[in-house]
Amino acid sequence: MIVLAAVAIPTALVTLLIGMALVLTGLWVGENVSLLPQDASSNAPVYDSLFQVLFSIGTILFVGIVGLLVFSLIRFRRRPGESLDGAAIEGNLPLEILWTAIPAVVVLFVGIYSYDIYERMGGMASLNHHDLGPQSELAHRHGGHGDAMVMASISASDSGGDTTPAGPSSDPGSRPRVWGGIGVPDQAVEAEAVSVDLTAMQFAFIFHYPDTNIISGELHVPAGRTVELHMEARDVIHAFWVPQFRLKQDVIPGQPTVLSFTATRPGSYPIVCAELCGPYHGGMRSTVVVHEPDAYEAWLRQNTPTASPTVANSGTTPTA
Amino acid sequence: MTSLAPGNSDTETRDVVSTAAVAHAGHDHGGEHADARLFGLATFLVADGMTFAGFFAAYLTFRAVNPLPPGSNYELELVLPAINTMLLLVSSYTFHRAGRGLLRGDGPACRLWLLLTAALGAAFLAGQMVEYFHLPFGLTDNLFASTFYALTGFHGLHVTLGVICILIVWWQCRSGGRVAASTPFGLEAAELYWHFVDGIWVILFGILYLL
């Protein structure tokens, strides 16, 4: 760019060519270099396209800047015997404006794009039952099932008293506030969402299927159906992370949290605790098994405790 | 760097000697060091104020997000704290009078006003103690109780320190003492600090008792 300002047309042409090569390299790298694990949720491809864009922009900026730097160091190095100074240029306003504007535009673009991605991942939807904003429609949407209530009572009995936090405007006895993870499902899908309770404790994840009363150390979900995880922590902060789903959510004691996702690719993936929770934090792992839909039903049938009281609750859950 | 405080150590004395030459060269370098001390104190008070700001923010968030257990509430007895607030506000005024007295060269008046200020501060602390003993909750009873004691306690610590400073300044204001009309730094510093502690109380009173 300084070349542009300083010398004549041929240099400008060279700069242009270099710039184009740079952009193409960046795009190629973003497109072809894969650093991420396999994608296994509906979330993941969206995430990966954001990663691609960030990777391309990052490559262009980094390679460009380092190229410029290395070029300067070689081209303008002081040769033996030289004792003169460089040219006394103290600044250049157009240039300053240029390199204020370019990053600003880039950053703005990245911000808007990632906002869009976030929106598509369902991150902007509020899960708070008592949100003060115009979220009544959402609140209604989530008021549809009683799981939050169930969890609230669990947590209340756990910690011996009224520790469940409530929304700012809550009177005693109103519904508990639920903290949002990302990934609120569409209303249409939600009706048949698989609902699972997750209790995180030192140092294990316990999954509970309220419809069938299955209690399991592994998470089993069907591919292609939305899963709603209702998460609670017993002791300290943990985090639920499935790298192949590109999803992570802290599980904070005293804050019932909902996280939903749709698995797409059958297989087994690690569940990792991603928040320091004590000495065995590194060992606090589990597995999520994504089944084909019928395999999932089979798993449910096999594992449902025989004395299950909750049988005919839901149309989607087959009864034994 | 003509330091106003007597009892300089070697280095500071050297500072005075060597910069005197510079000051003689036509610039008033001398006044600046005294200013820097008050300026430094003011900067420190900004920092101190940020500690309070952190506490206030925590308190307000707790209040907005975490409900109290049933049977407890945010209601507090108002009479005594209101009197206490008045005491502190008046004490700011008396301190101001003390400062004016010093600058006028009226040492005895200055010292009288200082004593009065210290007495008001002590009365405030006593009032605070009385309040503590009559509160229906203890430190660990609930979140509000804990925050209440943390905030008022931290402020009370500041008042205690302030009263001690006032007494020290009172001692230094005796004739021939370290603080005089020509060297008012000690008194100015204590006064700045005292007004700050007052200001914090007003905010504290507002969000803790009135809100």
Next chain:
Amino acid sequence: MTLASPTDFQPQGEPPASSPGGLQPDGWLRYLSFSLDHKVIGLQYLVCGFFFYFLGGALAGVIRTELASPISDFVSRETYNEVLTLHGTVMIFLWIVPVVNGAFGNYLIPFYVGARDMAFPRLNAVAFWLIPPAGLLLITSYFVQGGAAQSGWTAYPPLSITTPALGQVLWILSVLLLGGSSIFGGINFIATILKLRRPGLKMMQLPMYCWAMLGTSILVVLSTPVLAGTLILLSFDIIAHTGFFNPALGGNVVVYQHLFWFYSHPAVYIMVLPAFGLVSEILPIHARKPLFGYTTMVYSIMGIVVLGLVVWAHHMFTSGTPPWMRLFFTIATSFIAVPTGIKFFNWLATLWGGKIALNSAMLFACAFIVNFVFGGITGVALAQVPFDIHVHDTYFVVAHFHYIVYGGTVFVIFSSVYHWYPKFTGRMLNEHLGRFHFLLTFIGFNLCFAPQHWLGLNGMPRRVAEYDPSFATWNQVSSVGALLMAISSLPFLINILVSAYRGEIAGDNPWRALTPEWLTTSPPPVENWIGEAPLVTHPYGYGSAQDQIDLGAATGRDLWGGPGL
């Protein structure tokens, strides 16, 4: 080698440093005393900081040895957590912050403003002498019952409430002392820069490091007290069983996170802004060109200060923060790239067309640019909520911040040592050893931290003593890199120690620099200048200034010294 003799540090002809009737010890003993001389305090900070750097490095050695294999075999899991907590705390609070602020700030700022000392010399000495006891406290906490703190340098409750209490409380005390030291230092810098400037010296004529320190000190004064208050509340939770941050007692842990990051995000700029300032001093001198875009550099520092105060929640994207908050903090955080970018482009423009000396100082400074741009770009990626949700609390984050704190700030510290060593001691460092040190460090550093990006993206969480065996290879590469970094400190140490006695005599101004610290003897006399302080209105007047001052011939003493002037 001969024993250290105090006169080694005094050039010939220099009047002895003893003050008239002073109680202060002379010579090297000064460095172990409650000295009020800003230069002595600066070097005290520097040496003390390097001591803790090697301690923190040894702790990192333990971490990397443990992680060389996927199972927990080298130290117990509890010890691992203690080690990583101590590593983070030592490196941040006892190494980076004291060195880039305390050491270089104290040494350089009075020169730059044309003063003979800091505004409050005694407060300054107190600020330094808070550090060794705090460090000692932290070290002893390892040996007390229950061991040192195990909850990471972030000390999130409720974990920090449930881990062994004594170690955690000692940790809090130590950090409180260090925070106090930092606040006292910050007040001193602000007062010195604003109030102690030599008459006739305008703000916009100050060397850039002054602006960096002004901005940093503003951040210190505004944010460190919040950390102090938070830690006091946390200690109440531990000792007095209050429930501020204890959900079992109705408290709220997220409030702790907000308050903690309100300090600790600005803290990252406290760690890097002074480094920016130092680079701005070093590059023009060795490229023989004026610093490009002085005015915009100043504005960008202030821009970073303001933005730095309002981005803290980007560390909490997975903590259940409300959506609007995530959105706001994403945008605000991303925008920090703009003022930071201005600085980098200005440095590139400073180099462009210069006469660049490729010495150790320059190499480290340029490697800083490379590493920091890399770490900054991953930082901007982390600022995007959806991206961060996957990589939060993984090795990707570890890689991001080591690229910045090590590749950025530590590289700048090395660069600065090569640059100012002649000023400190009057002797030059060995260039060959210096470049060798650079090469080893640069390779080792990238080997150590580059693979961690991949590890994080593919599922390795941070703060774990054991991990999935499929990550073993890259962890081993990383450990080898760490070993190289440890080895690379050997040539550096040898260079520093030997050159103090055998190094080539530097002369007063070996770099032919124009900033005021070079316009006096090396090392400088007790009151910085014999005679009046120089008025330097163009600290970067390279190039055109040549016909006015014959830099080739002049030493600082010729130019400014001498009572006759």
